[in-house]
Amino acid sequence: MPGAVGALNKSTGAINQFGYFQLILGHLVGYAFIITVLLPLYYRMNLVSIYGYLEKRLGHFSYKTGAAFFILSRTIGAAFRLYLAAAVLQLSIFDAWNVPFYVTVIVTILLIWIYTYRGGIKTIIWTDSFQTLFLISALIASVVLVSGQLNISLFDLSSTISESKYSQIFFWDPKGNNFFFKQFISGAFIAIVMTGLDQDLMQKNLTCRNIGYAQKNMFWFTVVLVFVNILFLSLGALLYMYAEVKGIALPKRSDDLYPMLAVQHFGTITGIFFLLGITASSYASADSALASLTTSFCVDFLNFKDIADEKKKVKLKNMAHIGFSVLLLVVIVIFKLINDDSVVNSVFKAAGYTYGPLLGLFFFGLFTKRVPTDKWVPYICIASPILCYILNLYSAQLFDGYTFGFEILLVNGAFVFLGLWAISKRLEDGHARLG
Numbered sequence: 001m002p003g004a005v006g007a008l009n010k011s012t013g014a015i016n017q018f019g020y021f022q023l024i025l026g027h028l029v030g031y032a033f034i035i036t037v038l039l040p041l042y043y044r045m046n047l048v049s050i051y052g053y054l055e056k057r058l059g060h061f062s063y064k065t066g067a068a069f070f071i072l073s074r075t076i077g078a079a080f081r082l083y084l085a086a087a088v089l090q091l092s093i094f095d096a097w098n099v100p101f102y103v104t105v106i107v108t109i110l111l112i113w114i115y116t117y118r119g120g121i122k123t124i125i126w127t128d129s130f131q132t133l134f135l136i137s138a139l140i141a142s143v144v145l146v147s148g149q150l151n152i153s154l155f156d157l158s159s160t161i162s163e164s165k166y167s168q169i170f171f172w173d174p175k176g177n178n179f180f181f182k183q184f185i186s187g188a189f190i191a192i193v194m195t196g197l198d199q200d201l202m203q204k205n206l207t208c209r210n211i212g213y214a215q216k217n218m219f220w221f222t223v224v225l226v227f228v229n230i231l232f233l234s235l236g237a238l239l240y241m242y243a244e245v246k247g248i249a250l251p252k253r254s255d256d257l258y259p260m261l262a263v264q265h266f267g268t269i270t271g272i273f274f275l276l277g278i279t280a281s282s283y284a285s286a287d288s289a290l291a292s293l294t295t296s297f298c299v300d301f302l303n304f305k306d307i308a309d310e311k312k313k314v315k316l317k318n319m320a321h322i323g324f325s326v327l328l329l330v331v332i333v334i335f336k337l338i339n340d341d342s343v344v345n346s347v348f349k350a351a352g353y354t355y356g357p358l359l360g361l362f363f364f365g366l367f368t369k370r371v372p373t374d375k376w377v378p379y380i381c382i383a384s385p386i387l388c389y390i391l392n393l394y395s396a397q398l399f400d401g402y403t404f405g406f407e408i409l410l411v412n413g414a415f416v417f418l419g420l421w422a423i424s425k426r427l428e429d430g431h432a433r434l435g
Contacts, residue, residue, distance in 0.1 A: 001229070001344050003254035005166055005236030011177040011403050017168040019178040020344070023406070024229045026187020031222045033188075034196035035215050037366070042202065043211040049299045050202050057365040059374030065381050066361050067300035070199055071293055073354035075324070077194075078289035079331035080347050082108060086332060088259045088278045092271070105332050112287045113325045125204060127287060138277025139231050142262070145270045146238045150245065157234070166237035177405030186406035190348060193355035193409065197362055200292035293324045348406050353388060356412020357381035363413065364420045372424040380419035388412045
């Protein structure tokens with residue numbers, strides 16, 4: 001995120017500045033929906049996998065399709081974040097020893113695999129707490145240290161950033177990817193799908209002792225999220241200001257700006273804080289992702305509830321855990337070869353295509369009294385992202401220069417919703433499934 005502040009927006013040719021915060025404002029609406037609608041639903045149904053809702057409401061194939069799209073989405077998202085951590089470690093440490101990138105990735109995944117294998121979700125909740133502490137501490141320390149390098153007092157920090165060329169928050173060009181309403185509405189639905197419809201994030205909330213604690217947890221998460229994102233964006237502005245003042249050439253990838261300055265220009269203390277922060281943030285996301293992928297696959301596809309033999313369960317769980325670890329390695333290496341954008345943008349772009357079917361499935365279940373012909377649901381959910389990709393390629397020609405940004409998620413979800421409507425029928429009162 002700090003590197004994305006000064007990166008060029010491909011649709012407008014201008015720098016992104018604080019435009020990302022428009023997305024965060026939309027997140028507030030999305031989290032309110034999770035607190036008031038989704039969490040009560042999950043607790044009422046006493047779900048282990050949240051995609052069990054789809055089975056009870058829409059049918060068996062709908063359930064399997066939702067779980068499959070979660071696995072695809074979370075694998076890509078976790079791989080993107082781990083790629084960032086591995087790339088930073090490579091740049092900061094392993095390049096000096098001529099260690100190949102794939103070896104760095106293997107070491108990174110192996111460390112996560114060891115403690116998630118041994119401890120499961122309870123270990124992850126504790127390690128996430130420590131990792132969050134490291135992340136916030138590193139972020140605050142970085143802001144303080146970089147502002148000191150620029151001779152800006154903490155009292156003048158806010159005014160200095162607001163007067164810089166990096167501080168614009170709101171953008172009003174309808175054709176730009178950073179148009180306010182695009183970002184705000186997309187932010188709301190991104191929060192819903194990437195948190196509320198994501199087994200990884202929801203399984204932590206479902207470990208709370210009751211619905212009240214889960215809602216309280218989500219509320220404070222939302223409050224902290226706003227504060228932390230403001231700090232990240234402020235740090236980004238400071239980094240670009242520092243590079244400009246010192247005449248430092250910017251790296252080709254915006255994601256490399258922070259590690260380059262932290263390790264090569266800010267001294268040992270800042271470099272250590274940076275490595276702690278980036279490692280903590282990436283591990284906090286990836287370790288729970290690995291555990292949730294294993295959980296979802298075992299519950300949703302291996303039908304653990306129907307297996308009585310505990311030894312067989314353990315064997316299957318271990319095989320799944322190893323399998324997803326290897327899969328993450330493969331995706332990370334592929335991502336390094338093809339990526340030319342910031343990781344934060346790449347994550348949300350991918351989410352638009354992979355989470356869109358989940359959005360359509362859940363919203364169809366929540367807001368209609370219809371049930372689809374279940375066997376056709378997978379085909380609609382596969383066709384929709386493909387159609388969205390084609391539409392996105394030709395949107396400028398079709399819509400007078402308009403290009404899709406993160407709002408492709410909404411289009412994707414709408415296509416699935418309409419497709420389900422077309423193959424569904426309304427059930428008689430008293431016979432409709434759980435909604």
